[in-house]
Amino acid sequence: MDTVIKKNSPAAKARPPAVEALLAEVAALDEAAVHETMLPAGCYTAPEFFAFEQAEVFSRTWICVGRVEQVAEPGDCLATEVAGEPVLVVRGGDGTIRALSAICQHRGEIIPCPEKGKxxxxxxxxxxxxxxxxxxxxPRMGDAEAAQRLRKTVRLPTLRLELWHGFIFVNLDPQAAPLAPTLAKLEPLWAGYEATGLKALPPVMSDKPxxxxxxxxxxxxxxxxxxxxVHIGTHDFAPSVMTGDGVRFTEMKADDNAIVRSVPMKQPDGGMTSDGWGAEAAFPAIKTLPPEQRSRITFAMLPPSLTMMFAPGTIAYTLIRPIGAAATLAGSDRVTYGGWLLPQSTLDLPDLTARCAAxxxxxxxxxxxxxxxxxGMQAAKHSRFLPGGTYGPLEATLQQFNLWLLNAYRRAMAG
Ligand code: FES
Ligand SMILES: [Fe+2]
Structure with a gap:
């Protein structure tokens, strides 16, 4: 049963003037304008605007909280947060994975994950x-009849949950449209990976924003x-500009939740080495991938909570959990450690640990x-000399992200 999260519900809000002013600026933009300008700086710096995003954007968006491997067995539990709401993702005795509010329905304490079996x-x-x-x-809430009445009526709110290729997404909005159709453009990438019995080594989430x-x-x-x-020496192997080849973008429709680009590699079957992208990939290329995917890296952003890199040897992902206007938690091989989907054949390699370290x-x-x-980008948002922004042919994904934001803010404004 879906339960509406009433806290900060759009109907109940009166937005601070600073947020209203920023939304008025955003509302004045149209789809053409977001191809030519950055969104107002305050959208990146104002604590009130971040509070608006938490209450009215992230709480109506599919948020990735982890992977099925993290709740592999009945009784497993993953404590997380969605738009500032404490959430427990649990696997029940029936094998189903559910997302429950972690707020106790007695007087509102936060419930932690239990020990296994409890x-x-x-x-x-x-x-x-x-x-x-x-x-x-x-306990001690009255006679047997009172206890039974409580048992019949009280439950932790169940939240919308969708599994997408083993990723667990939660949405606080019971009316949210399903996630998978909005990620359709990524579907063709999966088959060659999933033929291998792919498993996740989830990332460590940073505790320092x-x-x-x-x-x-x-x-x-x-x-x-x-x-x-920026990445001289570490990214030259996978360039956006290359004779006869280069970055490719995908079309962005209004309800798309994936912003995708791919770049060629200078040789097939390359990947991450201890010095950045290179030919001698630490994770061996997956043989069931088609040639196209063995010669390109695809970067997919699933705003606001997940980024993915589809490489010949792995799908590397980053979980993102914003906690303030200038405070963002993240977990990945770049920021912390882990965040790889790997075939069993790679997981079985005797030197897996050394490969992961590389x-x-x-x-x-x-x-x-x-x-x-x-x-630098964050600090410059406070500058009086900040430009409106100009986009060149290599920046299509930035324009697409602006469009995603424009649509998300407009949905929030519509209530
Ligand atoms: S607040 Fe949870 S049992 Fe009282
Ligand atoms: Fe970079």
């Missing part, structure tokens, strides 16, 4: 819930223009080049 139990007065969210026990807005994070990821200049080292060399750039 029920969900609130730490405050020990109310317990089963893995479908039903109240199982409420990156000091920039989540949009700066994903813009950096999706920007095909910058690798040639990929991580290469990713972190690339990341070390991005960090000062992101710091």
């Amino acid at each position: 029920a969900l139990r609130c730490p405050l007065h020990f109310w317990t819930y089963d893995f479908e969210g039903r109240l199982a026990g409420a 990156l000091p920039w807005n989540w949009k700066v994070q994903v813009e950096n990821f999706t920007d095909a223009y910058h690798p040639e200049y 990929v991580s080292a290469g990713g972190q060399k690339i990341w070390a080049q991005d960090v000062p750039i992101n710091l």
